[in-house]
Amino acid sequence: MSKALIIIDVQNDYFENGAMELVNPIPASENTKKLLEHFRKEELTVVHVQHLSPEGAPYFAPGTRGVEIHDNVKPLQGEKVITKHYPNSFRDTDLLAYLKENNITELVITGMMTHMCVDAGTRAAFDFGFDCTVISDACATRDLEINGQHVKAADVHHAFLAALTFFYAKIQDTEEYLSA
8 A cells, every 4th residue: 555644734824823823733733744754754655735725815825924834844845735725635636646646545644624624635535545544633723613602623623533533534643653
């Protein structure tokens, strides 16, 4: 089985003073960095996914510092960077073609936000036939609100991971994955 690390949207707008600050993005990015270092050392495929919003959007706007990939996981020369415009990393991108060209069958998925782009990308990847592992402590999200009810980021995070583990992905933390 050939595997790839998929790093979804670890971009500056999700960090302190960013336009869409998440809860605990630094620890998630540090765990992603550990995985990234492991994949680089093993010479395995790494794919960085970067969300780009339309001009004038409140976050990930072209040409802003917020759209840039965070320093903790900056791509190296030669590492694949996919630019996307939707939560699903496969929609209107060359991600699927790139993974197929490289005979990738297994994806290790990290990123931001757990409830949106990580969820959408993981479900799509599974539907395209990939074996998926989501690294729980290498993902981050934020508090949400619905019908006047406040939902804490930790509850959002765990609910979405619980849903993914039911059918779409294996869920592991960084240490568990790296020690396997």
